[in-house]
Amino acid sequence: MDQHLMWAADGVAIGIVLVAGLADWKRSRRTDLDDSGWMPWRGIQIVAIFAAIAFAILAMHG
Helix, strand or coil, rough: HHHHHHHHHHHHHHHHHHHHHHHHHHHHHHCCCCCCCCCCCHHHHHHHHHHHHHHHHHHHHH
């Protein structure tokens, strides 16, 4: 049961990685340079990558 939860959490973390990557790509290609935004998408993506790796390791271990 716990292994299924770890794989589900890994899937959520990978989804966050993809969404944050897309948002950062979109932010880097904006036309109005003064409209900077307030979300640290790159930082969110890096944290989600580490979380996905950790959940994958825990799921494989269990």
